[in-house]
Amino acid sequence: MKINEIVMRQIQMPLKKAFETSFDSMKFKNCLIVEIHDEDGNIGYGECSTFERPYYNQEFMGGAWSLLENILIPETLAATIEHPDETTKLFSRYHLNNMAKSSINCALWDLYAKENKLALAKALGGTKDKVETGVSIGIQKDVQSLLDAVKGYIEDGYRRIKIKIKPGKDVEYMTAVRKKFGDIMLMADANSAYTLADVDTFKKLDELGLIMIEQPLAHDDIVDHAELQSQIKTKICLDESILTLEDARKAIKLKSCGIINIKVARVGGLTEAKKIQKLGYDNGIGIWCGGMLDSGIARAHNIAVATLQGYTLPNDIAASERYYAHDIINPMIKLDGTFIDVPRGNGIGFDPDTYYMDKFTVKKAVYSKKIK
Template structure:
């Protein structure tokens, strides 16, 4: 049996975040991205979402490079090959180096289409079993510590299970101490987005006094070796994010003891198939994993929810509710968090309906490819 695809669409959207989002590498509020749509002869529609930003801050990929790779290479591969299972897509795309976010955007639509053709939830198609998932919140760098504390207080009252605080040199230990003094028992993690070097070891060792869940990606975005040196010097668990692009990267990081936790982002690793492989390996090795966010709209958020139903996702992820980021999302119903928990939808595919009016409203371009 094959997964028949009649047509594939690239919807380029531009949506405005409720608030500017600031990390160690920049600030932005308008987000451009693609919603990918795979359609079969029976009218089933599978959806994926690209997560690259407009500028190459997080990785070398951008919205524009995603379009180039999807349009000029990946879609042609899909048109020329038979797909029997979504796992086949990852293998077909292996001839193209990196460009994982472009690959993931298309693979995600095919996973959703496959689940809808099978009339099962995407979570079930992936092998997930959880009926609800715990989620945390990610907070960007704020103008003042008071602003940060007020924001944390708001989300703590909403019941989020942990708080991730973006840090950078000059906005780190003093800020974290202040937060810890106000919230002695709150699960807190610090996300550095590669803002430090090994010259900062003594400074980073001061973080050990704060009983953090983890410090995420303190060193270079492509490093595994230096993180091993740093982890050996810290009590605080290191979590790797930007360094992990594949199962092979995960194996190297575990072998070198570069981290104690891995953040799995679907787009960063090239799609759900590779994300599953990394999850399975980490489960075998006893490495905790959690699902990171990339400021996704509803489709990407739904994919994150489905992935997080796998058993080794034992730490709360970044999949906050739609209203945290968007005044209006592109799915119905929107993702809702209650007391830090999202109930996993049980409808076929991603479990949420696309709001076609919203999709049209935010679209700045649509490209259609026939099969």
């Protein structure tokens, strides 16, 4: 791979409506887009999906920009890279900061696939022509608003419905959805909003036949999750707790979960996502691909990785129009019923929409390879 230039942009994409979790309410999605150019004119695209502030984990927009600009991009330009997997070793001395690392790794995978005239899904070893998707619904102001939202998404074709919860907006809300819509694939996402002191809440949720409860306890915990899992039938899905392959191994050994949500950005890129999904598959752990209110760039990477055999549950890869009036790729990602068709073109299979890419760019920098 003959890399000669890297471009980084900060993008601010307006959401169609505010998205509320247990830690924030967002009207815009900020992210960093990394473009890696080679000498033959190919461009690989990656996305750093961190939020503007360190709500989700320790990473945030300004810190990620600084790390990429001062360390990761210069080292990528200085290195001789033949395959995207080599970023694991290249960046191994730098702890955490997986979302920043992921933007480079994913851009290199896109570039690698384009250089070899392969669809990204095929380059990764994927086998599916379609990937199933679910939808994630933010915390609503009242029960009726939630029921209206669920009704709309079921009518749009989504089978799996994920609902964000927090103390005070949990059992009543989830019970109302189950009563109204019956035997749908229903799950709750707590975003670490609870502790073991709330076990009675989870026992009540346990009666609703949920397919999983995602990250109920602390963002860095696997021990208390194991205790909670031993007390409820509903499978716990770990999200924030799984940053590395080693985290996944320990969680599986402790029986902390029955399902893992792999967010490509959270684990450091497609290379590490592949390893974790194989470990889960080999140990009977359900796997699905999560999202970070991604732009179409990261969403395209998610589609590709979800074609791997370990991904056995519907994914959080919604259609572009679910969150955005305008995406930064062309065409926008669309649903075919409850599935998304896997692109067959080279690389991620989507072209950047240069008009909206430029319109949403609030900061841009270009870094060139130094000639020795």
